Amino acid sequence: MVGVDIGSHSIKAVLLAKNGNTFKVEAVAVEPTPKGAVVDHEIQDIEPVGEALRRLVRRLPSKIQAAAMAVAGSSVMTKVIFMDASLSDDEMVSQIEVEAENLIPHPLDEVNLDFERLHPHANDPSRVDVLLSAARSESVEARVSAMEIAGLDTKIMDIEAYALGRAVATVAKRQPELAEAKLLGVLDIGSRTTTLSILEDGEVAYTREEAFGGEHLNQLIQSAYDMSVEEAERVKLRGELPGTASLEVLAPFQTELLQLARRSLQLFYTTSGHDGLDALVITGGTANLEGLADMLREELGFAVQVADAFAGMKVSGDVNKRDLERYGPAFAVASGLALRSFG
Structure with missing residues (x-):
């Protein structure tokens, strides 16, 4: 596929x-x-x-x-629920359909549902953690x-x-620098949204999305250098920004991104009990921005690299x-x- x-x-x-x-x-x-x-x-x-x-x-x-x-x-909701480990998949389907109305904030006839068995529940081996996923149809x-x-x-x-x-x-x-990471962050910088995901032993344990992305940098470039949308995107991708760009557009964008990353990480630390990551990987169309990984590494205090x-x-x-x-x-x-x- x-x-x-x-x-x-x-x-x-x-x-x-x-x-x-x-x-x-x-x-x-x-x-x-x-x-x-x-x-x-x-x-x-x-x-x-x-x-x-x-x-x-x-x-x-x-x-x-x-x-x-x-x-x-x-449009997407995910939730880990606990179920009797002895249930067959068909039995789980029946039970999830009964309980889903209390778990999902949309009418059931407007969503597509799926689930996946994860692993035995940490405190009760007779139960199993099940990942429930729902998306607007x-x-x-x-x-x-x-x-x-x-x-x-x-x-x-x-x-x-x-x-x-x-x-x-x-x-x-x-x-090698990532293979031993037990707690690995992924900061995905999209066009309009940036998402922090945390992988714990290779599994997604946390995700948070914020309305901020590469388009904001494009807008800064357009405003500073009187460029069209297409020109701003082109010079950003090719690394052809004017020599003054470090102070005029890159620094303000990086500062906002750093504040977003810190806020999202703090929320994760508060809810999970962790107090740091082993490493952070940055992905998305803006991840290659010159100096971004170095700035995040220096400010956050752990290894950061472009994916x-x-x-x-x-x-x-x-x-x-x-x-x-x-x-x-x-x-x-x-x-x-x-x-x-x-x-």
Whole structure:
């Protein structure tokens, strides 16, 4: 399956192959999201998104027929509940359907439900931790419909935070500075939202989203240098900002991002009982910003590095190396979705 990540600024696709324990990047592709078609993780206009997906799919191998996608934001709810470990999956379904009305803040006929057994409950081995996930049906259906326009069948609908966690956990095993991290943070800087996820022993234990992202930096660049939206994005991605940018635009943006990271981390510490991370990985389209990882490392006091979504993987000669270099950390969610092909 091709992993497809639909963002408000761009749509990313990743296709992986696996041989034994070795992954290979078969293809990557990026297509701009039609302006205004995706807002706050929600598809507002299916047709133009579907056409953008069609253009994206044309740059992938023709053999591809299936996709894995994800939902995110306010349309998604996850909750860990405790259930009798002796129940079969069918029995769990029946019980969850009875209890779901008290657990989910939406009418049940408006949501898609799923669950996964995690592990025995820490304090009671006769019970099991179960991850319950719910997403607004209209969010799921909009993505499926857009993908149908592109000619692909959506086989899996995941949750962005879990796809991101899967990608980071997979490549962390192949990076010495991350392999031993028991508590690993992931700061995903999207176009309009930034999400902090915490991986504990490779599993997503916490996630928090804030309305702040790379678009804010673009606005600072536009205002400071009288550029268009497209020009601001281009000079940011290519590292071609004017020499005065460090003080005029980068410092204010980094200060706001640092405050957001500290606030989100403090909330995690308060609710979890932890008082620090082993390391933090930054992903998303703005993660490559010059000096960002160094600033966060210095201010937060632990290891911080830009994500390499394909660390330890082989890369096909057909892959567009320029896209890999320019958008590398932004491929993390799509890579995590593509990894569902092998689960």
